Amino acid sequence: MTTLYFHPISNPSLYPLFVAEAAGVKHDRKMVNLQTQEQKGDAYLAVNPFGRVPAMVDGDLAIGESSAIGRYLARQSGSDIYSEDLREAALIDQWVEFIVHHIRANVGRVQFNRFIAPMIGETSDESSIALGEKFLAANLPHVEIALSGDGHLHGDRLTLADIALVAAMEPQFTAKLDLEAFPVLTAWLETMRKQDWYQSVHTHFGSEMGL
């Protein structure tokens, strides 16, 4: 049995859950209580020495890091959300990496300072918010153009690339992201969030926390 460790407010840790649902991988989910620092406790460090969510345990294999877990789940399942063809796998990989570095990281900057910091009593860094918004404005046009084709970042079917984008954009409302310039993306996100693999995880980002 596969066990996936996550926290609902950590959008990188939601990615493996979405992938498992989309690929039809049976799994247990364990929520790690970041508020009580459970991720730094001995029991969790035995699972993931990096002390972060997400993590995955499958038999004697235990790994951390979201893209690595997503790729493993997809390959192991044989689902067509990834590809056993090296060239197609490379095209999907480059999109996942682009999303993680240039979209998710900048959504994270804004989300941390606008939503998380006030919640945990830290000072919000306005210059970090401005930097995140500047980089998003520069990088989201690539996504808008790609989705304007047939509604997928790669090919004509749902892949890890699309799921990575949905996970990256989870904090859209809590981070108060202004997506007015990206109508295709905005409509696409609404559609994606109605799909079974999304709804099997949650109805919307933050629902587990009563948001």
Place this chain on the structure above:
Amino acid sequence: MTTLYFHPISNPSLYPLFVAEAAGVKHDRKMVNLQTQEQKGDAYLAVNPFGRVPAMVDGDLAIGESSAIGRYLARQSGSDIYSEDLREAALIDQWVEFIVHHIRANVGRVQFNRFIAPMIGETSDESSIALGEKFLAANLPHVEIALSGDGHLHGDRLTLADIALVAAMEPQFTAKLDLEAFPVLTAWLETMRKQDWYQSVHTHFGSEMGL
């Protein structure tokens, strides 16, 4: 023939060069002139619409993003720096991702503000340097412990994980990183930089720029 596009001061773009050398992939190298914004010109955008280095062209396949290129080169070559075993591939993937997110990104923060910004006439952000150094101090111990075994991040041989770490640490001297607390890593980097796959790219970081 495989063509790899890079710039010698972009350490993410050196990673595919190191991987190609370690995996024995014959390739052409094309330096992209970032000083003249060649990466935003039409010729380069036809190769990589993201407008960044690195990029790779292999026949009709063109991709960007360093980890995606590295994985493709390793799989295509059949080299044992990666693995066709799904479980072992996942273990190597998690290390590469850990290095890229938690080491390379923070080396990049320090390198940008201490070395690049003064060079291009921008103001250095001291708080960004402090943040990068804080995160490096928190994450480098994982690397120090892993290398203290048999000198590899995964298994008993050179893998993509080790090469990712070498590439991440390229700006060690230009970013003036203080590695005094990490003697195993410091000695390991010296050893790695003497290997053929490193020396086939350059004698040291910045040598192409006369550093």
